[in-house]
Amino acid sequence: MQINDLLRQATQQLSGSTDSARLDAELLLAHCLNKPRSYLFTWPEVEPDETQLRCFESLLAQRKSGQPIAYLLGYREFRDLKLKVTADTLIPRPETELLVETALELLTETPCPQILELGTGSGAIAIALAKEIPSARIISCDISSAALRVAQSNAGQYQLSNIRFLQSDWFSNIPTDKPFDLVISNPPYIEDNDPHLKQGDVRFEPVGALASGQDGLDDIRHLITHSVQFLKQGGTLMFEHGYDQGGKTIGLMQQAEYTSTRCIKDLAGHDRITLGYTQL
DSSP: OOOOHHHHHHHHHHHOOOOHHHHHHHHHHHHHTTTTTHHHOOOOOOOOOOOHHHHHHHHHHHTTTTTOHHHTTTTEEETTEEEOOTSSSOOHHHHHHHHHHHHHTTTTOOOSSSEEEOEEETTTHHHHHHHHOOTTTEEEEEEEEEHHHHHHHHHHHTTTSSEEEEETTTTTOOOOOOEEEEEEOOOOOOOOOOOGSOOOGGGGGGGGGTBBBBOHHHHHHHHHHHHHGGGEEEEEEEEEEEEEOOHHHHHHHHHEEEEEEEEEOOOOOOEEEEEOOOOO
């Protein structure tokens, strides 16, 4: 069967399972052919061989069952990075690119910034910052040794030497001798009983990287409470959160006596990032 016919058939198969059936089919077929997507449009009459067809059929069946496209391909693009992802890591999302962009703007006037990233997962945040700010010194941690192996592999492909990866349950293994200019995190922030945890792609992602207590704020409370002792005077705490949590996170930051607290809105106009500063 030719490429154009395969794509037409696969799009129909996936139409009830995903809102991006055609795109998913193209990405999976290009992956099995080991070709860029443009190849599919340039050579629509090519007939894949048996090995390539079996690969495509297997991935289609997994995608139809709900497996995230990023896990099937083994990577996710994030800013200008192509990052390995596995079932041990959260899949990087566009909202987290905003977190990186906000941090880059904030650190423009900070020479050789010292950065602590908590809950690194695939390493997306730390790697993006390390690549954009070569003078930065970054400690990046995760409680999961499997996730850390993925993050280290991703950093290695970009030959970055300014990130130190540590296994740590939040702050438990973080050295206190050198305070940080910035503590940054994309922590779990979904309510434990949120029905969305059993829907779509997130069903297959590590629940420990998604859910955080009855109101989704347990880990954020921990971040806010403990970051103070790891930050320089006037240092910044910055984290991502749910679209409807901005008011609560600002309140928690103010209770902990952070100053100049504010929320940054995402492209949909929702509060997505909260940041504040320790007192001078």
